[in-house]
Amino acid sequence: MATSRERGALTHPDVHKLSDVNRDILKILSRPGKGWWMLFGLAAAGVGLFLVSWGNQIVNGIGESGLNSPVGWGVYITTFVFWVGIAHSGTLISAILFLFRAPWRQSVYRAAEAMTVFAVMTAGLFPLIHVGRVWHAYWLFPYPNSRFLWPNFRSPLIWDVFAVTTYFTVSAVFFYLGTVPDVAAARDQATGLRKKLYQVISLGWQGTDRQWHHFGKAYIFLAALATPLVLSVHSVVSWDFAMSIVPGWHATIFAPYFVAGAIFSGVAMVITLAVPIRKVWGLEAYLTTKHFDALAKLCLLTSLIVLYAYLSEFFMAWYSGEEIERTAFWNRLFGDYWWATWTMLTCNGLVPVMLWFKRVRHSIPALFVISFFINIGMWFERYVIVVTSLHHEYEPFAWGIYRPSLTEMGIMVGSFAWFGFWFLLFTRLLPPVAIAELKEVLPPPLRKQSKEAH
Amino acid sequence: MSTTGTGLLASYEYLDSTVDAIEELRRAGFKEITAYAPYPEHHIEHALGYDQSPVRVFTLVGGLTGTAAGFAFPAWTSLDWPLVVGGKPMLSMPAYVIIAFELTVLFGALATVIGLFINSRIPNLKPSVIYDPEFSSGRYGVYVQAPSERVDEARRILNAQEPAELREGTEAAHA
Numbered sequence: 001m002a003t004s005r006e007r008g009a010l011t012h013p014d015v016h017k018l019s020d021v022n023r024d025i026l027k028i029l030s031r032p033g034k035g036w037w038m039l040f041g042l043a044a045a046g047v048g049l050f051l052v053s054w055g056n057q058i059v060n061g062i063g064e065s066g067l068n069s070p071v072g073w074g075v076y077i078t079t080f081v082f083w084v085g086i087a088h089s090g091t092l093i094s095a096i097l098f099l100f101r102a103p104w105r106q107s108v109y110r111a112a113e114a115m116t117v118f119a120v121m122t123a124g125l126f127p128l129i130h131v132g133r134v135w136h137a138y139w140l141f142p143y144p145n146s147r148f149l150w151p152n153f154r155s156p157l158i159w160d161v162f163a164v165t166t167y168f169t170v171s172a173v174f175f176y177l178g179t180v181p182d183v184a185a186a187r188d189q190a191t192g193l194r195k196k197l198y199q200v201i202s203l204g205w206q207g208t209d210r211q212w213h214h215f216g217k218a219y220i221f222l223a224a225l226a227t228p229l230v231l232s233v234h235s236v237v238s239w240d241f242a243m244s245i246v247p248g249w250h251a252t253i254f255a256p257y258f259v260a261g262a263i264f265s266g267v268a269m270v271i272t273l274a275v276p277i278r279k280v281w282g283l284e285a286y287l288t289t290k291h292f293d294a295l296a297k298l299c300l301l302t303s304l305i306v307l308y309a310y311l312s313e314f315f316m317a318w319y320s321g322e323e324i325e326r327t328a329f330w331n332r333l334f335g336d337y338w339w340a341t342w343t344m345l346t347c348n349g350l351v352p353v354m355l356w357f358k359r360v361r362h363s364i365p366a367l368f369v370i371s372f373f374i375n376i377g378m379w380f381e382r383y384v385i386v387v388t389s390l391h392h393e394y395e396p397f398a399w400g401i402y403r404p405s406l407t408e409m410g411i412m413v414g415s416f417a418w419f420g421f422w423f424l425l426f427t428r429l430l431p432p433v434a435i436a437e438l439k440e441v442l443p444p445p446l447r448k449q450s451k452e453a454h
Numbered sequence: 455m456s457t458t459g460t461g462l463l464a465s466y467e468y469l470d471s472t473v474d475a476i477e478e479l480r481r482a483g484f485k486e487i488t489a490y491a492p493y494p495e496h497h498i499e500h501a502l503g504y505d506q507s508p509v510r511v512f513t514l515v516g517g518l519t520g521t522a523a524g525f526a527f528p529a530w531t532s533l534d535w536p537l538v539v540g541g542k543p544m545l546s547m548p549a550y551v552i553i554a555f556e557l558t559v560l561f562g563a564l565a566t567v568i569g570l571f572i573n574s575r576i577p578n579l580k581p582s583v584i585y586d587p588e589f590s591s592g593r594y595g596v597y598v599q600a601p602s603e604r605v606d607e608a609r610r611i612l613n614a615q616e617p618a619e620l621r622e623g624t625e626a627a628h629a
Contacts, residue, residue, distance in 0.1 A: 017592055018492055018493075018591065018592035019588075019591045019592030022590070022591045022592070142527070142531060148534065148535055149535070150531035150532075150534060150535060151531075153528035153531065153532065153546065153549055153550060153553060154546050154549045158553075159549075159552045159553065159556075162552070162553055162556040162557070163552075163556055166556040166557070166559055166560040169560060169563070169564075170559060170560065170563045173563055173564070173567055174563075177567065177570070180576075181493075181590070184590050185492070185590035185591065187590075188587035188588075188589075188590045188591065189587070189591075199579060200579065203576040203577035203578065203579070204576060204577055204578040204579045204580070205576060206490065206585055206589065207490050207491055207492060207589050207590055208488050208489065208490055209488060209489040209490075209491070209498055209499060209502055209504075210488070210573075210574060210575070211574045211575075211576065212491060212493075212494040212495070212498075212499070213494075213499055213504050213507055214507050214509050214569075214570050214573040214574045215494065215570060215574060216494045216507075217507035217509045217510060217570075218507075218509050218513075218566050218567065218569065218570035221509065221510065221513040221562070221566045222563055222566055222567075225513075225517070225559045225562050225563050225566070226559075226563075228555075228559070229556075229559045232552075232555060232556070232559075236552060435492075436492060436493040436494070437493070439492055439493035440493045440494065444469040444495070445467060445468050445469060445592070446468055446469055446470050447467075447468040447470050447471050447616075448470055
């Protein structure tokens with residue numbers, strides 16, 4: 001307890017009083033600024049692109065995408081896995097590092113958690129887009145129907161439905177509960193309509209001893225439930241692939257490999273989002289180089305795990321002596337999609353090597369640039385897994401080339417705008433830094449300046 | 455509890471003053487004490503003598519319900535329309551483990567929220583009038599409901615810790 005407080009005083013040396021936190025964080029909610037409106041306009045335009053592209057596919061059919069035999073999974077599934085992966089680091093920072101009492105998580109976790117919720121919201125659209133006839137999307141769920149049909153619970157696709165819907169529900173609940181005391185703080189400063197709105201969102205929170213007592217316990221239990229959940233979700237996503245016998249997919253390493261990759265890309269996305277937030281709203285006292293250093297180390301660790309997985313996949317393909325498996329991996333490196341594989345290897349294996357250097361980890365512009373490389377690399381990783389494995393399966397007569405269509409590209413690019421749209425709204429409506437949790441690590445105001453704890 | 459008393463609300467700048475005031479009030483035998491804080495402060499909970507939170511029972515029951523449902527539902531649907539594939543058993547327990555796990559987490563989390571709502575008395579959109587907006591910023595608060603003959607005593611205890619502000623009002627029992 002005393003140690004976390006002392007560490008907090010070290011990570012936030014420029015925050016002096018508890019009320020400083022309210023002043024610095026809540027001012028974000030009151031000034032939109034030109035930059036925000038420009039970004040918001042851009043995001044809204046991107047959402048327009050998304051809707052037009054999807055509308056085109058709904059009206060004219062799935063033929064508007066490049067999906068065809070043999071590559072029936074393409075950009076949609078790639079982007080689905082990408083967004084689910086992005087979501088993971090938010091839960092890692094908010095739940096797992098909460099249980100481990102990591103002293104640096106307070107400043108970034110709210111933004112990371114919001115990122116989780118919006119990333120799962122984005123990811124959740126892709127199965128609906130991918131199935132083509134979206135008006136039948138409810139067939140994914142087990143429901144009593146006139147033909148007495150139930151889904152096949154031996155299929156990883158139905159596992160995925162359960163995993164992703166659970167993940168969305170639990171992370172949304174966890175995110176919302178965490179904001180409740182901070183929205184109450186915003187309410188106490190707001191006036192008029194905003195005050196009424198915040199009063200409803202904060203559920204009438206007053207910060208009484210009874211509320212805090214049960215809140216603290218509920219929060220720990222939610223974190224304890226979310227921790228295995230986050231590991232399970234990307235494992236289940238990986239089994240969508242690994243449970244099949246497609247060469248390049250059928251590997252036991254897939255679950256841990258996907259989880260590490262998810263956290264890798266997600267942490268990179270946290271850096272991508274935290275750098276502009278810090279700059280635009282002057283949160284230098286809250287997001288210090290120590291926080292970025294910790295995030296960069298997490299990136300470095302997961303990049304090493306991911307690189308190990310790549311190398312072990314290639315090694316196992318060779319070592320197995322299986323002709324088909326060997327061909328599949330040779331084809332990855334030197335086949336039609338060599339450029340995607342080499343982009344993946346460069347961005348995920350080579351670029352993060354720079355994070356070994358403290359000077360790079362302490363340079364925020366450098367981290368910002370590296371985080372973009374990682375995001376691109378991780379998208380290509382999923383593209384490589386999905387497309388190169390399918391286009392070159394067992395029978396040579398069934399080989400084929402897949403090219404994403406304009407519709408698919410529009411939806412993919414638009415999904416980033418859709419995510420940004422929600423994230424931008426979030427930074428204006430809810431306190432983007434956890435006010436109450438930051439105060440927990442600040443030294444408490446004492447009349448007697450003695451620091452003895454009982 | 456008698457509600458024909460006076461409610462006193464003291465706002466404190468310092469944590470130790472708050473804790474001392476609560477301990478003094480409890481020693482003097484005041485029962486209806488509510489403390490306010492801008493963040494969860496375990497010194498205050500300690501001073502008020504909190505025990506385990508019953509929220510954990512909700513989590514446990516919710517989680518176990520989810521586990522049971524996660525095995526029972528796929529098993530029931532498999533038997534509802536029997537479809538034997540490759541002579542394998544009708545029930546594929548290893549596959550159901552995943553459904554059971556996900557539902558354990560889902561039900562456990564939702565039950566935790568229900569437990570929190572019931573125990574913390576939220577949502578409560580028409581809360582007590584006695585509240586200081588500073589409690590969500592930097593101040594701590596102690597509210598005590600004192601019977602009319604003991605108001606002076608409560609006021610003296612609260613004042614002894616030099617509150618930034620002391621408010622009084624005849625109020626019905628406080629939430």
